[in-house]
Amino acid sequence: MATAKRKNVYLENKPLAEAKELWSRALTECGFSGRIHSEIIAVDDARGRISAGAVFARRSSPSYNAAAMDGIAVHFTDLSQASEAAPTTLSPEQFSPVNTGNAIKESYNAVVMIEDVHLRTDGQAEVTAPATPWQHIRTIGEDIVATELIIPEGQVIRPIDLGAMLAAGVTEIEVIRPPQIKIIPTGTELIQPHENPQAGQIIEFNTRILGGYLEEWGATVQRNLPVQDDPKKLREALLAAIAEHDMVIINAGASAGTKDFTSSVIAELGTLIVHGVAIKPGKPVMLGIIKGTPVVGLPGYPISALLTMRVFVREMVAAFLNQATPQPDYIYATMSRPVHSTMGVDQIVRITLGRVGDKLMATPSGKGAGAVMSFARADGLLSLPTGSEGVGAGEPVPIELLRPQTEVDSTLVCIGSHDNILDLMANQIHATGNTTRISSAHVGSMGGIMAIRRGESHFGGCHLLDEETGEYNIPFIKRFLRDIPLELINLCYRQQGLMVAKGNPYGITSFQDLVDKNLLFINRQNGAGTRLLTDKILREQNISPEDLSGYEREEYTHMSVAAAVANGSVQAGMGIRAAAEALELDFISVAEERYDLILPTAFANDPKIITLLEMIRGSEKFHHSILALGGYNLRDCGRVFYRQ
Amino acid sequence: MATAKRKNVYLENKPLAEAKELWSRALTECGFSGRIHSEIIAVDDARGRISAGAVFARRSSPSYNAAAMDGIAVHFTDLSQASEAAPTTLSPEQFSPVNTGNAIKESYNAVVMIEDVHLRTDGQAEVTAPATPWQHIRTIGEDIVATELIIPEGQVIRPIDLGAMLAAGVTEIEVIRPPQIKIIPTGTELIQPHENPQAGQIIEFNTRILGGYLEEWGATVQRNLPVQDDPKKLREALLAAIAEHDMVIINAGASAGTKDFTSSVIAELGTLIVHGVAIKPGKPVMLGIIKGTPVVGLPGYPISALLTMRVFVREMVAAFLNQATPQPDYIYATMSRPVHSTMGVDQIVRITLGRVGDKLMATPSGKGAGAVMSFARADGLLSLPTGSEGVGAGEPVPIELLRPQTEVDSTLVCIGSHDNILDLMANQIHATGNTTRISSAHVGSMGGIMAIRRGESHFGGCHLLDEETGEYNIPFIKRFLRDIPLELINLCYRQQGLMVAKGNPYGITSFQDLVDKNLLFINRQNGAGTRLLTDKILREQNISPEDLSGYEREEYTHMSVAAAVANGSVQAGMGIRAAAEALELDFISVAEERYDLILPTAFANDPKIITLLEMIRGSEKFHHSILALGGYNLRDCGRVFYRQ
Numbered sequence A, B: 001m002a003t004a005k006r007k008n009v010y011l012e013n014k015p016l017a018e019a020k021e022l023w024s025r026a027l028t029e030c031g032f033s034g035r036i037h038s039e040i041i042a043v044d045d046a047r048g049r050i051s052a053g054a055v056f057a058r059r060s061s062p063s064y065n066a067a068a069m070d071g072i073a074v075h076f077t078d079l080s081q082a083s084e085a086a087p088t089t090l091s092p093e094q095f096s097p098v099n100t101g102n103a104i105k106e107s108y109n110a111v112v113m114i115e116d117v118h119l120r121t122d123g124q125a126e127v128t129a130p131a132t133p134w135q136h137i138r139t140i141g142e143d144i145v146a147t148e149l150i151i152p153e154g155q156v157i158r159p160i161d162l163g164a165m166l167a168a169g170v171t172e173i174e175v176i177r178p179p180q181i182k183i184i185p186t187g188t189e190l191i192q193p194h195e196n197p198q199a200g201q202i203i204e205f206n207t208r209i210l211g212g213y214l215e216e217w218g219a220t221v222q223r224n225l226p227v228q229d230d231p232k233k234l235r236e237a238l239l240a241a242i243a244e245h246d247m248v249i250i251n252a253g254a255s256a257g258t259k260d261f262t263s264s265v266i267a268e269l270g271t272l273i274v275h276g277v278a279i280k281p282g283k284p285v286m287l288g289i290i291k292g293t294p295v296v297g298l299p300g301y302p303i304s305a306l307l308t309m310r311v312f313v314r315e316m317v318a319a320f321l322n323q324a325t326p327q328p329d330y331i332y333a334t335m336s337r338p339v340h341s342t343m344g345v346d347q348i349v350r351i352t353l354g355r356v357g358d359k360l361m362a363t364p365s366g367k368g369a370g371a372v373m374s375f376a377r378a379d380g381l382l383s384l385p386t387g388s389e390g391v392g393a394g395e396p397v398p399i400e401l402l403r404p405q406t407e408v409d410s411t412l413v414c415i416g417s418h419d420n421i422l423d424l425m426a427n428q429i430h431a432t433g434n435t436t437r438i439s440s441a442h443v444g445s446m447g448g449i450m451a452i453r454r455g456e457s458h459f460g461g462c463h464l465l466d467e468e469t470g471e472y473n474i475p476f477i478k479r480f481l482r483d484i485p486l487e488l489i490n491l492c493y494r495q496q497g498l499m500v501a502k503g504n505p506y507g508i509t510s511f512q513d514l515v516d517k518n519l520l521f522i523n524r525q526n527g528a529g530t531r532l533l534t535d536k537i538l539r540e541q542n543i544s545p546e547d548l549s550g551y552e553r554e555e556y557t558h559m560s561v562a563a564a565v566a567n568g569s570v571q572a573g574m575g576i577r578a579a580a581e582a583l584e585l586d587f588i589s590v591a592e593e594r595y596d597l598i599l600p601t602a603f604a605n606d607p608k609i610i611t612l613l614e615m616i617r618g619s620e621k622f623h624h625s626i627l628a629l630g631g632y633n634l635r636d637c638g639r640v641f642y643r644q
Helices: A016-029 A159-167 A206-217 A231-244 A262-269 A302-312 A314-320 A372-376 A405-409 A420-430 A444-453 A474-480 A511-516 A529-540 A558-566 A577-582 A607-618 A620-629 B016-029 B159-167 B206-217 B231-244 B262-269 B302-312 B314-320 B372-376 B405-409 B420-430 B444-453 B474-480 B511-516 B529-540 B558-566 B577-582 B607-618 B620-629
Strands: A038-042 A071-074 A088-090 A096-098 A110-113 A117-119 A125-127 A149-151 A172-176 A180-185 A220-223 A247-251 A271-275 A286-290 A293-298 A330-335 A346-356 A359-364 A380-384 A396-401 A411-416 A437-442 A460-462 A486-500 A521-524 A572-576 A586-600 A640-643 B038-042 B071-074 B088-090 B096-098 B110-113 B117-119 B125-127 B149-151 B172-176 B180-185 B220-223 B247-251 B271-275 B286-290 B293-298 B330-335 B346-356 B359-364 B380-384 B396-401 B411-416 B437-442 B460-462 B486-500 B521-524 B572-576 B586-600 B640-643
Touching: A016 A271, A016 A286, A016 A302, A071 A125, A149 A159, A149 B420, A159 B206, A159 B372, A180 A206, A180 A231, A206 A220, A206 A247, A206 A302, A206 A314, A206 B159, A231 A247, A231 A262, A231 A293, A262 A271, A262 A286, A262 A293, A293 A302, A302 A314, A302 A346, A302 A372, A330 A346, A346 A405, A346 A411, A346 A437, A359 A380, A372 B159, A405 A411, A411 A444, A411 A607, A420 A437, A420 A577, A420 A607, A420 A620, A420 B149, A444 A460, A444 A474, A444 A529, A444 A586, A474 A486, A474 A640, A486 A558, A486 A577, A486 A607, A521 A529, A521 A558, A529 A572, A529 A586, A558 A572, A558 A577, A572 A577, A577 A586, A577 A620, A607 A620, B016 B271, B016 B286, B016 B302, B071 B125, B149 B159, B180 B206, B180 B231, B206 B220, B206 B247, B206 B302, B206 B314, B231 B247, B231 B262, B231 B293, B262 B271, B262 B286, B262 B293, B293 B302, B302 B314, B302 B372, B330 B346, B346 B405, B346 B411, B346 B437, B359 B380, B405 B411, B411 B444, B411 B607, B420 B437, B420 B577, B420 B607, B420 B620, B444 B460, B444 B474, B444 B529, B444 B586, B474 B486, B474 B640, B486 B558, B486 B577, B486 B607, B521 B529, B521 B558, B529 B572, B529 B586, B558 B572, B558 B577, B572 B577, B577 B586, B577 B620, B607 B620
Parallel strands: A180 A220, A180 A247, A247 A293, A330 A359, A411 A437, A411 A460, A521 A572, B180 B220, B180 B247, B247 B293, B330 B359, B411 B437, B411 B460, B521 B572
Antiparallel strands: A038 A172, A071 A096, A071 A110, A088 A125, A117 A125, A271 A286, A286 A293, A330 A396, A346 A359, A346 A380, A380 A396, A460 A586, A486 A572, A486 A586, A486 A640, B038 B172, B071 B096, B071 B110, B088 B125, B117 B125, B271 B286, B286 B293, B330 B396, B346 B359, B346 B380, B380 B396, B460 B586, B486 B572, B486 B586, B486 B640
16 A cells, blocks of 8 residues: 555666766676686687687697698609600609698608509509699698687687687687676566466566577576565575676566565665666666675566666676677668657667668557567667657668668568468468568558558558448559559458457347447557448447447557457457457457558569569468468459559 | 509589589488478577477467556546646545556556555545556557467577567477588598697597587587598498488598598498589588488598588578578678689689778688688688689679678788787787787788788888898888888887707708708798898808708798798798797897888778777787797887888
8 A cells, every 4th residue: 555655766867878887887896897707618619609818829730741632742853854745753762652631751842643643563653743842742830830829819719710729739728708697587476487377477588588688698697486576585586696696687676666675685785886777668777786796687577678688788798708899780771750759868769670662661669668579570779869859750760780681671561451361471471491571560551551652661451441432442542542553462351340258248249239238349540441341330330439438449450459358358349250260259240351462563573572472372371371260261362453 | 552543533523503403402302401300399498499380379468457557556537537736536445556567457447657646644545647548557468469470480589589489378389400410520640639649640620610610500510539541430430320310421531532432432322412523622522312311521621621511511501490591791802912713613712801991902811721720810702603714903802701891890901021929919909808800911021011002901010121221121111112101110129040940959050051061941932021131141141042952942921930940841940039939949049130010191090000009009918928929129119210
């Protein structure tokens, strides 16, 4: 009950630069950075490690004069007159057969290759070419001379370096030791992945995300079991962790909630240097030192935790490894929508990218910091430093790449109405070594048409019924995309209807039932084809939207509508049969509608589009998997309904 | 004796494209490629692995309606009149305190954040703001909806994907199994790294290089112990290997030497598909199938083996992993020297790169395929396909990058006379997180001056004594670099002299001794300062070069001259004391000479040059390590002797 009183009032809002400065100083003082942490290991285990000092050759290579060809070793003066026309004959004492790599005896100083030698049965050799001193001999030290620098300090050891060291007689190497990091997840609500979450319980996956990136940066990671919300237990876990690790990460307990005492435990055991930074997401980050060991408290939301860790911990790992912090790859892109900045805060925005024609478009993700998939689907990050005024649509902005640029370039951007077939498409086009990816944004049919008009997408799904003509899509194209050469290609016919709970406990048969029984409905957003269909039916049945409870609550995809029905927060929603079947809902069919793809002709020769159309028109596997979803008819799949 | 007869006469010279075509067909036929090889593993172990099929969500996330803020859960209609001026008071039944992540009970449908709530001691709550339906609530499926596509087939699993899968209730995943590759080194001459090589023995390091790259490409590698040159033993090793691996690599026994029977063993146990390809280096490669398992025989020289493996095996590993072969990064560079092509052969040339001013210069390595360090130092590869006419100096060519471009861009190119200090420099400038690298080419003082004239280097070491004036370097600069603004900065004074075997067994005191006792000398190349010094001394002492045995044999560095003396192939060579001391040779001092660096002013503001000069002028650690080499005097180190 005393939530407001018990909350931690010490949460600051320190500017990012100041927080970093304080933290960097503390890390140097406690010896975490600015110091070489090394260990000696066998060269055989050194691939990918970082040299802690220079490595010099102990031996020359080759360590003896060696034949560089198969042939015979000779003294070059013996062959001064040899030629094709007048071969020189050598007695068995004057030569010695050698294979590549064989040692050359001191009495010889050249090798003649086998092609220029005829070995006679009497043991003598006829040679048809003269020799120059040391020809076809790899002399001692030709590759490596003892004491030569093989590997400088601070170099990542590559496989070729293993060979160079071994050739140079070096079998052990002093390398930088990776930082040992312990991650402690906190929260009584946390359960392990194999358990089935009840309401209020959360699967503990943050440490897997955080640990995975830490390992990619070069750290060694140990994950603690979740620690319950109990200061005593957190204190114990923390003391045990700092005793055996170079650094500890606590996730979470860093915000100002009732049970957030991470900061007070850090302050009690050591020094809390920063608590609260003006960044978004990630504000309630904590930075402290306990008995010389850095302790970082990250916020609870996975994306907040990850982005904060990138801001503060990535350079800690690099410093421990005596490496410069890796510079991210940036690329300039054009914003497709504006992003508003938050006063006095450093902001990081997830971005999806798509190269459409010659424009690289950047679209900000609208999801919250709890949305893991929004980061999984993101192609890059946009930083809005404090004091920035945000960015407008059409503005060029630098985007930090989260994927290689080649991957971004091989992405087809699909913006428009959602259908489960798009998921199948995205999967199958990516399979079997094909590098083409599909990135889908689900903004409804009209949103898709507008994206094509702005040149931001390669194609879009559309199912807009024109009430006047009874025609699908074409009237809308003529109205909004008049000047753009394009093709309208059918993907499928699909059933639309009311999705209701399994077994239809309320006995719903129509929209009128929802009104009569005062049941809760959930709608789709404006511009969605399904919304138009809903409105048309309501008009036809003389139902006023005000009478339909929940009409004002909007979702953006069939699946999120289905999920709302499945979890009981609403009693019905309008959507496609495939979505209902996926979540095992009952389905009351209302109409069959046509679902087409709009493809601007400008991209018709793009190999990615060609691959897509081949799949739509030719892949049996693709058609089978569509039909397996239920509620689809493919009688016109791939057919061009309109061209302009 | 019967070398010529016993050699394997079946070595072909198949064009690369044809060999690849034959091999690709054989790999598909035997089931190595074109097939999914998968295994099921825990999601916790899946980072970096490749999905073998699409992964769909089993559960929605969040799986319940959850508070997105700390505050109180309410029914939004209860607060329709709430405002700052007129707070609404809620009874304990009308609200419930929640922390972020808590489940929202069915009777509530909004969360008010704690900042807008005053919790009274009587248990009631005063709220100063109205609420909208579902505000600050993460609804079921907001992040992930059950059945949604989480990961498409063929995707490399990133840490964020682990989180997405676990959040979606997926705890196991079917991933592509890496190919299990066995590498069998062959050769009676091979010894293990910890052993001390005798003449004719070679340290077995090829499998470490090859295995390391295979692992980086995604394979699992097992290294066999070296197999002696005995067909029976090779047969046994090969049969054991194919029984338990997806692929076997034999190194070497692939050329036409006396003991090379790898090809006949493959042909006997299975099918030898290709033996000999028109590529350089790498011609004697073998490609065969034994009982359905691909067997690749690579040539013995490490660089030949590595480059051949890149040509044939890299795409095999990718195909097994169901991935497209990674496309290398190319960059255009200007050739600093010509490369001549070999008729009818696909040729691969090692390249060092350096960005000097706005020109990226590519310099071919002159070393043979046995030279590991030449590959360790290489920045890229130039491919000359069969039929190409080679490339001329100044020609722009595409170079396959072996290092990230940022690393190439942060490289200082040093071309000129060699001194051991340059190794120390290269090491220390790279240490402590500094990304600056030094790439040195040792072409002598005059070669360095010419490189500066052509704009190919950032700086160069120079020790040219003008006989007429007795002055170092400046007369040469005035003659050859007249129009180029530059500074001449002293690095050191150093002792030059005769390097002779330890204990000076021949009692050498001067050049005249070498002539009188008919001992073998080794010289430096034309244009080397040490060569000029040698010639000056010979003239002063009236010794004709013809009388000095070995005068015509040239080495390019002090260290290689020292190595020749150390291994007894010559009795004396001219060089610096540091080189003699490194190889524990005796040293007869002949002169102290000045060693300067020439730095064109054009690069004076380059931060890399600034770092270099700071080190030369300010680093005590650097000076100490120079003096530890022996034979150096730093009285003018860093002083500018000339400026133009």
